[in-house]
Amino acid sequence: MKLAYLAPAAAIALLTATAAQAADPVMGDWQTVGGAAKVRIAPCASDAAKACGTITWMKNPKDKAGGPQKDVNNPDPALRSRTVVGLQLIRDFKPAGAGKWTGGKIYDPGSGKTYGSKLGANADGTLKVEGCIGPICQAQTWTR
Numbered sequence: 001m002k003l004a005y006l007a008p009a010a011a012i013a014l015l016t017a018t019a020a021q022a023a024d025p026v027m028g029d030w031q032t033v034g035g036a037a038k039v040r041i042a043p044c045a046s047d048a049a050k051a052c053g054t055i056t057w058m059k060n061p062k063d064k065a066g067g068p069q070k071d072v073n074n075p076d077p078a079l080r081s082r083t084v085v086g087l088q089l090i091r092d093f094k095p096a097g098a099g100k101w102t103g104g105k106i107y108d109p110g111s112g113k114t115y116g117s118k119l120g121a122n123a124d125g126t127l128k129v130e131g132c133i134g135p136i137c138q139a140q141t142w143t144r
Helices: 002-023
Strands: 028-031 037-043 051-058 088-095 100-108 113-121 127-133 136-142
Touching (some): 088 113, 100 127
Antiparallel strands (some): 088 100, 113 127
16 A cells, blocks of 8 residues: 555656756757757656757758768767757766766767766856866857
8 A cells, every 4th residue: 555655756756856957057958169059958768867968950950962961970880870950969967966967978970979978057057068088078168
């Protein structure tokens, strides 16, 4: 009988966690450096406790032949035919405090490389996105 009470409690806890993430300043739509693309950061479909980001728009969505840009630099030949718009760019970020997410990965479709990454909301409403190889990180600032 006690299990019947646990399921609603677990559902309420999950909804509360999801609502807290939705209020997190990292969540939402972001424009990358130079306005080349827009990325939507939201709870991951596979694990709502983590944050993921998907490319929702590109300034230049077409390739030279007029078709959609493809993930041609991906090291996995089987993934090179997927379109860049709709591509998951960031994945598996874990909360590390208000407006801070760590432990995730960021994929660069331009090079086909994936990097360890951190996300952090800046006081001015921008987003600091860091890609790291070991202890060395490079940062970009994304805007709403």
